[in-house]
Amino acid sequence: MSDQNSACRVRFAPSPTGPLHIGGVRTALYNYLFARQNKGTFILRIEDTDQTRLVPGAEQYIVDSLMWFGLIPDEGPGFGGNYGPYRQSERKALYKEYVYKLIDEGKAYYAFDTPEELDKYREQDQTFKYDGKIRLQLRNSLSMSAEETQAILESGTEFAIRLKIEPSQIISFEDSIRGQVSFNTDELDDKVILKGDGMPTYHLANIIDDHLMEITHVIRGEEWLSSTAHHVILYNYFGWTPPKFAHLPLILKPSGKGKLSKRDGAKFGFPVFPLSWESGEPEDRFIGFREDGYVHEAVINFLALLGWSPHSEQEMFSLNELIAAFHIDNIVKSGARFDIDKALWFNQHYIIQSANAELAKKLQPISEKYGYTKDLNFLAGVAGLMKERVHKIDEMITNARYFFEAPDNYDNAVIKKKFRPELADPLRLISDIIIKSADVGTLESNVKTFISETNLKLGDIMPLIRLAVSGTMQGPDLFQTIALVGLDESAHRIENSIEAFEKICSA
RNA sequence: GGCCCGUUCGUCCAGCGGUUAGGACGCCAGAUUUUCAUUCUGGAAACAGGGGUUCGAUUCCCCUACGGGCUGCCA
Numbered sequence: 015m016s017d018q019n020s021a022c023r024v025r026f027a028p029s030p031t032g033p034l035h036i037g038g039v040r041t042a043l044y045n046y047l048f049a050r051q052n053k054g055t056f057i058l059r060i061e062d063t064d065q066t067r068l069v070p071g072a073e074q075y076i077v078d079s080l081m082w083f084g085l086i087p088d089e090g091p092g093f094g095g096n097y098g099p100y101r102q103s104e105r106k107a108l109y110k111e112y113v114y115k116l117i118d119e120g121k122a123y124y125a126f127d128t129p130e131e132l133d134k135y136r137e138q139d140q141t142f143k144y145d146g147k148i149r150l151q152l153r154n155s156l157s158m159s160a161e162e163t164q165a166i167l168e169s170g171t172e173f174a175i176r177l178k179i180e181p182s183q184i185i186s187f188e189d190s191i192r193g194q195v196s197f198n199t200d201e202l203d204d205k206v207i208l209k210g211d212g213m214p215t216y217h218l219a220n221i222i223d224d225h226l227m228e229i230t231h232v233i234r235g236e237e238w239l240s241s242t243a244h245h246v247i248l249y250n251y252f253g254w255t256p257p258k259f260a261h262l263p264l265i266l267k268p269s270g271k272g273k274l275s276k277r278d279g280a281k282f283g284f285p286v287f288p289l290s291w292e293s294g295e296p297e298d299r300f301i302g303f304r305e306d307g308y309v310h311e312a313v314i315n316f317l318a319l320l321g322w323s324p325h326s327e328q329e330m331f332s333l334n335e336l337i338a339a340f341h342i343d344n345i346v347k348s349g350a351r352f353d354i355d356k357a358l359w360f361n362q363h364y365i366i367q368s369a370n371a372e373l374a375k376k377l378q379p380i381s382e383k384y385g386y387t388k389d390l391n392f393l394a395g396v397a398g399l400m401k402e403r404v405h406k407i408d409e410m411i412t413n414a415r416y417f418f419e420a421p422d423n424y425d426n427a428v429i430k431k432k433f434r435p436e437l438a439d440p441l442r443l444i445s446d447i448i449i450k451s452a453d454v455g456t457l458e459s460n461v462k463t464f465i466s467e468t469n470l471k472l473g474d475i476m477p478l479i480r481l482a483v484s485g486t487m488q489g490p491d492l493f494q495t496i497a498l499v500g501l502d503e504s505a506h507r508i509e510n511s512i513e514a515f516e517k518i519c520s521a
Numbered sequence: 522g523g524c525c526c527g528u529u530c531g532u533c534c535a536g537c538g539g540u541u542a543g544g545a546c547g548c549c550a551g552a553u554u555u556u557c558a559u560u561c562u563g564g565a566a567a568c569a570g571g572g573g574u575u576c577g578a579u580u581c582c583c584c585u586a587c588g589g590g591c592u593g594c595c596a
Binding site: 128325358 | 522523524525526527528531532533534535543544545546547554555556557558559560588589590591592593594595596
């Protein structure tokens, strides 16, 4: 139990630049599980240092998403806590104080090169890197005299502050998932740590906040592994002890290459965001798992197993079971392809497990979308009959429209195979029996008795009744279906179908 | 290009020197069922390649190949 730590504090630190990606949800989940298991603290920190990429509503979306999954932060904006503020934009002054300490100690320096100049260098040389080999040829406080630097600073020119990386040193750290990872500082560039607008970059803000918020374990995506060397250097420069790092494998596209991205949802036909998102821009609309008919338990279970293994044969985990079973050592090293079929399978399982009344509540807005006005009681009935034959909530309606309106067409192939003119009369009689039946039980026995007395086989007439009532051969128990549709309504549907059947057969 | 990380069935995971290489999703077949679905049973399906180390490598080391990430005054 190497990572057990009763005082552990972990954070989920998303950037509010758009809806929270499903990979981000998994990162949040692992952090949450780790915190809960160790009786630690799960912190939400909003990393909004890039003012240009800030998207209104994104922060709220992040919070809403976490709430939907039940991953409730112990500290964070709107959640309280003694280490705030939890929005980096509100901590701006704090970072400056630290950055100037670095300047004073010669561990960072002013850089006056404009972004445009740097772009030009990169255009000319693909391998351009702002580092110790080249910095004396560029415009910064290391290449200029103190007077010159002072003059530029006093002129009010915008400047950045860069981290000064010392040459030829080996920076290594222990990653809980990957083991020892090392970098040679010769490969590292002098990262900008304070931008022209006075905001820190991720690297600076991140380590200052993690230190000040007493974060003990940094559990984040693998895309941060490369820059961890810079972070370790920063910790060293400040004389702080770095937290433990764990870099999670990425979630990859189901096919093809690269990590799963926001556009992949539309491309592959499944959601990549927890909740639906709409910014106003027509191109910036995405359906969420919730709106697409997934239940949060399923998404969590699926995500938990994408990159982590319980080392047992157990597949189904509630959030509490995950808390008990989770362990960082069992996180997988390699990237995991996103497989929507598996998510669908989990979803089906959790839908079947759900109480009908619960499902009815989720069904109501969907049914209204289709113009149906049925009460929760009725919808619970639909849920009861449909839940074990759907993968998504909405399919309880889209695959069973016959509970809400009479079918407007029939499965012709079956009719042609099963219908004969002699069956018209029995169908009419059955229609009568249905109307006169008191409840499902008597309905079923009445109809079955009639069928055997008429010397018909169940297989001769049942498919036709089913078709008459629902239009399709796929569906729940016929008698229960009839009962829910309504005895009178079902009887009418059967009467009305006879003519249609005759027409189909003569065509 | 450079650096870092990775590589077991189509996919997600087990395996941590000696196994008939295991489970799950998906797929196929069968049973049950008035249909569909659920459920149950069975089946096909993998250690990237090459060198070492070892009595013995899927397991340890190296190389190659492939995949991924980073390489921004984005996070």
